[in-house]
Amino acid sequence: MSCRRKQPELFKSENTRKPQKDSVFALRVIFLDDSEHVFEMEQRVLGKDFFSVVCGHLKLVESEYFGLEFRHHCGSYVWLELLKPLAKQIKRRNDLTFRFIVKFFPPDPGQLQRELTRYLFALQIKQDLSNGSLTCNDNSAALLVSYLLQAEIGDYVEELDKQHLDNKRYIPNQECLHKKITRFHRRHRGQSPAEADGQLLEVARKLDMYGIRPHAASDGEDMRINLAVTHSGVLVFQVATVSSKARLSISSFNTAIFCVLGKY
Incomplete structure (x- = not known):
């Protein structure tokens, strides 16, 4: 994602002089394709202004589905708050790295209007598969990887598929699923990268x-839980140990109003 765009006038000093070096952040953003770009932003600007510049760099129109996250001084990742100045959010001056990722997943990806948006969602699915955060059965995993192959290298060619799967890891247990992946890939002949992305999201x-x-939290009894906000509401994950096995219980709340208290 190397497209460049001139910084809007908003991010220049109010007078004709350049801003002092100590009033400017050099913010590194890692995008979903693992490319990086450094943005120089004055510390006083709001998070939404920085986010707008990042989206402008990508020429992204449907920006409402995305966000920037960074490592908070407490050690966990948090979202950039759009209505707060950068200076009030960034405490770790020695680590000014942000990750541009999908923040909101629509229930039907078909409502995404732009090809670029669908491509970025496909990259997010690819990333979540690779790091194990998007869990699924072997059949679904192999089908998803087959669509990634179609988008990246085109129609099935035995030797090319083998080389690609040997050199790139899409899922943790990939070696066990080579045959299943290639069998699915054969069926996608003729699909364009955009069509393969659409099928992947489906x-x-x-x-x-x-x-x-999921995000780590604790309930009123100080029990460790995980919270996740989805299109259907708030999910609460609770892990309990029973007979040396982990049991995961999930509760869904789609009509309640929550007040979440915490400290950083």
Whole structure:
């Protein structure tokens, strides 16, 4: 994602002099394709202004589905708050790295209007598969990887598929699924990258963990839980140990109003 765009006038000093070096952040953003770009922003600007410049760099129109996250001084990742100045959010001056990722997953990816948006969603699914956060059965995993192959290298060619799967890891247990992946890939002949991305999202949206990104929290009894905000409401994950096995219980709240208290 190397397209460049001139910074809007908003981010220049109010007078004709350049801003002082100590009043400017050099903010590194890692995009979903693993490319990086450094943005120089004055510390006083709001998070939404920085986010707008990042989206402008990508020429992204449907920006409402995305966000920037960074490592808070407490060690966990948090979202950039759009209505707060950068200076009030960034405490770790030695680590000014942000990750541009999908923040909101629509229940039907078909409502995404732009090809670029669907491509970015496909990259997010690819990333979540690779790091194990999007869990699914072997059949679904192999089908998803086959669509990624179609988008990246085109129609099935035995030797090319083998080389690609040997050199790139899409899922943790990939070696066990080579035959299943290539069998699916054969069926996608003639699909364009955009069509393959669309099919990938159609499969992904039916998975139980689609669009779920748990965040550590604790309940009123100080029990460790995970919270996730999805298109259907708030999910609460609770892990209990029973007979040396982890049991995961999920509660869904789609009509309640929550007040979440915490400290950083």
